[in-house]
Amino acid sequence: MSGGEETDTAKKVTDAALRPFLGFNLRRAWNVIHADLGATLDPLGLRMITFSALVVIGDNPGLSQAQLAAALSVERPNLVAVTDELTRRGLISRERVPSDRRTYALRLTTAGARLLAQATEAVHAHETSLYAGLTGDDRAHLLGALAKIEATGTGRS
Amino acid sequence: MSGGEETDTAKKVTDAALRPFLGFNLRRAWNVIHADLGATLDPLGLRMITFSALVVIGDNPGLSQAQLAAALSVERPNLVAVTDELTRRGLISRERVPSDRRTYALRLTTAGARLLAQATEAVHAHETSLYAGLTGDDRAHLLGALAKIEATGTGRS
DNA sequence: GTATAATCGTTATGACTTGTATCTATCTTC
DNA sequence: GAAGATAGATACAAGTCATAACGATTATAC
Numbered sequence: 182m183s184g185g186e187e188t189d190t191a192k193k194v195t196d197a198a199l200r201p202f203l204g205f206n207l208r209r210a211w212n213v214i215h216a217d218l219g220a221t222l223d224p225l226g227l228r229m230i231t232f233s234a235l236v237v238i239g240d241n242p243g244l245s246q247a248q249l250a251a252a253l254s255v256e257r258p259n260l261v262a263v264t265d266e267l268t269r270r271g272l273i274s275r276e277r278v279p280s281d282r283r284t285y286a287l288r289l290t291t292a293g294a295r296l297l298a299q300a301t302e303a304v305h306a307h308e309t310s311l312y313a314g315l316t317g318d319d320r321a322h323l324l325g326a327l328a329k330i331e332a333t334g335t336g337r338s
Numbered sequence: 339m340s341g342g343e344e345t346d347t348a349k350k351v352t353d354a355a356l357r358p359f360l361g362f363n364l365r366r367a368w369n370v371i372h373a374d375l376g377a378t379l380d381p382l383g384l385r386m387i388t389f390s391a392l393v394v395i396g397d398n399p400g401l402s403q404a405q406l407a408a409a410l411s412v413e414r415p416n417l418v419a420v421t422d423e424l425t426r427r428g429l430i431s432r433e434r435v436p437s438d439r440r441t442y443a444l445r446l447t448t449a450g451a452r453l454l455a456q457a458t459e460a461v462h463a464h465e466t467s468l469y470a471g472l473t474g475d476d477r478a479h480l481l482g483a484l485a486k487i488e489a490t491g492t493g494r495s
Numbered sequence: 496g497t498a499t500a501a502t503c504g505t506t507a508t509g510a511c512t513t514g515t516a517t518c519t520a521t522c523t524t525c
Numbered sequence: 526g527a528a529g530a531t532a533g534a535t536a537c538a539a540g541t542c543a544t545a546a547c548g549a550t551t552a553t554a555c
Contacts, residue, residue: 198397213491240355314486334370
């Protein structure tokens with residue numbers, strides 16, 4: 182039962198058979214980034230969804246929750262907890278719109294803008310270190326390839 | 339309420355502000371692939387985790403559940419339902435190992451090997467169509483970049 | 496050789512994310 | 526004004542994933 186190759190344990194068990202699948206590699210890379218990005222945002226009290234929300238609100242002041250949900254590709258109900266949390270922490274303001282009293286106009290507060298700036302800097306620094314092995318061209322190619330895959334899968338040609 | 343630019347609705351609300359982040363693009367691409375791959379495997383009665391398990395078992399006949407869990411990067415408890423399901427469907431066999439009666443030796447059954455072949459073909463066909471916009475070089479670069487990111491994040495140099 | 500520690504598979508459990516159905520209030524359309 | 530659509534919210538279900546703990550078995554220490 183030492184050097185036998187009867188069944189298995191001679192050769193190490195690896196995921197080599199899954200490596201040819203691009204989807205598998207994409208999942209693994211995403212897992213790494215997800216965990217790492219989470220660790221980066223955690224000290225700031227943010228999650229990926231709350232950070233993303235701050236970014237989109239900062240770029241589109243006055244937007245509604247439905248618009249935010251669409252931009253983030255999440256369902257409306259799942260955004261309620263996010264806006265609640267951001268409001269409770271004083272990072273965004275929700276003002277009623279006179280012309281349409283169903284909707285809220287979301288805007289960053291001063292504290293929200295400050296935190297967003299900090300978080301953006303932290304995320305950029307983190308991405309820079311995570312993509313240290315890649316050249317600028319590599320990153321550009323990667324972005325382009327990911328966008329093409331997303332576009333193909335989404336069906337928008 | 340038509341042409342005013344007081345606050346917002348003049349310019350469309352998009353995720354443009356998130357696009358510079360590679361992590362965001364990676365997540366979106368992964369979401370697309372995940373949904374698409376799920377739809378591809380569903381007719382065969384497989385999920386990504388069961389498909390991945392079949393691939394690794396087929397490549398490492400006789401391995402233990404702990405080895406399989408390590409190769410798939412999932413915790414051991416989460417693999418129990420997977421092996422249970424595959425065993426119940428007669429796709430894999432679990433034989434006790436005389437030299438270590440704690441472990442099971444996992445192997446594909448004939449039916450399992452047949453289904454794996456079908457699924458592999460389906461997944462490959464699907465990946466081919468999904469990556470239609472990419473050249474062979476693009477795919478190779480993408481694979482390399484993803485592997486580098488994973489390696490950097492995992493800490494293994 | 497026996498006591499201690501470690502491992503395998505398992506069960507139970509909780510945290511987290513995400514989607515669906517439904518409700519009220521409000522706006523739009525006819 | 527009535528019917529339908531939309532915004533936000535609530536409740537709920539389903540899926541993923543990690544941790545703690547247990548019995549059975551093996552490895553290690555003394």
